[in-house]
Amino acid sequence: MPSENKENKLFIVGLGPGAREKMTLQALKVLREVDAIVGYRPYLEMISDLLVGKTVESSSMGKEVDRVKAAVDRLDEGSVALVSSGDPNIYGMAGLGLEMAKDAARVEVVPGVTSFTAAACRAGIAFRDAVAVISLSDLLTPWSEIEARLKLAGEINLPVAIYNPKSRRRDWQVKRALEILGPDKDTLVARNVARPGEETTWTKARDLLEDQGPEMDMFTLLIVSGNGMTRAQTFHDAVINIVGIGPGGHEWLTLEAEDALRSSAKIFGARRYLESVKDVIVGEAVAHPGTCEERMAARIEDARASADQGEKVSLLTGGDPSIFSSAHRYLRSGMKARTCPGISAFSAVAAKAGAPLVNDFVLTSETDAFRIERLAGAGFGVVIYNIEGSRLQPILEILDSSRPCILARDVSREGEVIMAMTASDMKEAHPNGHRFTLLVASKNSYIKSGRVVTKRGYEVKYNY
Secondary structure (H helix, E strand, O other), X not given: OOOOOOOOOEEEEEOEOOOHHHOEHHHHHHHHHOOEEEEEHHHHHHOHXXXXXXXXXXXXXXXXXXXXXXXXXXXXXXXXXXXXXXXXXXXXXHHHHHHHOOOHHHEEEEOOOOHHHHHHHHHOXXXXXXXXXXXXXXXXXXXXXXXXXXXXXXXXOOOEEEEOOOEOOEOOHHHHHHHHHOOOOXXXXXXXXXXXXXXXXXXXXXXXXXXXXXXXXXOEEEEEOOOOEEEXXXXXXXXXXXXXXXXXXXHHOEHHHHXXXXXXXXXXXXXXXXXXXXXXXXXXXXXXXXXXXXXXHHHHHHHHHHHHOOOOEEEEEOEOOOEOOXXXXXXXXXXXXXXXXXXXXXXXXXXXXEEOOOOOEEEEOOOOHHHHHHHHHOOOEEEEEEXXXXXXXXXXXXXXXXXXXXXXXOOOOOOOEEEEEEHHHHHHHOOOOOOEEEEEOOOOEEEEOOEEEEOOOHHHOOOO
């Protein structure tokens, strides 16, 4: 039955990388409650059990605009979910959905676990300082722009997650990318992440240049090593779980994380993390006292002791374990653990703000204004974690004055602050505070009804 709600919403929903366990509780709730679901046929097959009783509209590859139009047109009949694999803000449908929606206020982006963080967690990778995310598909983005971003990432020696490395008709770009980033770099080749036939293999970039590494296709993602990247072994069957709980509130948990927490005899973490997921904790919640170093050491020692007694335990991290979290400390300790990905702060902020990151972007804890300006000038979206209000002005002054920026703190928690405005307007506002996330939107972004919209480039293919 169609909804009688006059304010029917368009939900742009991230399904995660594949396996149901990597989907969030929030996404699952939305899909169960909407009246209609629209999506690319293979993605709908991933959620076939959730389609019963719904109005369903599917389409094939290359019909992105048709899918968005179908979803928008159905809003008069009820609430609609437009589904996207991974996270809608990462080479997904969020930008196009907000572009084509008549009223951006009626659009809600539901973030999902993206492939590069799922692959990182599976392979024991933790990014401590920065990571660049770049797609090699030049269907919507000129190759000259992609190559310029690769060169800048290589110059700074950033770790780089590469999407869309190779297809049947496009095979030379990945070799050029690896030449730029360096043939001696350790490289993770992750294929079918969180799907049947998943494979994760470490190799040298030169092996891929010489066609001696694993086979690559459009279901493959690469992570090329760089400064500030920890690499360790993880174990899928371990009784110690490193669990990413998202930005706060149990609705951000994945089904995998929820299961780990419900089945753990002990859960170790900061008090605020334990409080945010208390509704799904069955075992003993333990918050150790002391300094940061003392707390970390105690968690590691107690987790090992519990595991030696055959108890299943969980170690909590905020956001996603692979992104600027305490997970690298746990991984470097040599403990036998598995890592459960989560919704990182950048995903949560992007979703609240609209669609600011649907093109290439960089996550960083670096606050040097000149470096931020270079990255933004190359077209990257830039997300700066844990920035003090006093460090904002130099960055805002050096940015293009019309570039949309988002400033956020405590997203999805009590006291949430989120504002979206141009760099010049934010500079004039003189925001004060601490532990902000500053998101500089990707190239080709603008503000619409208070939401940031980034053009993915579909206008070069379609008239809409």
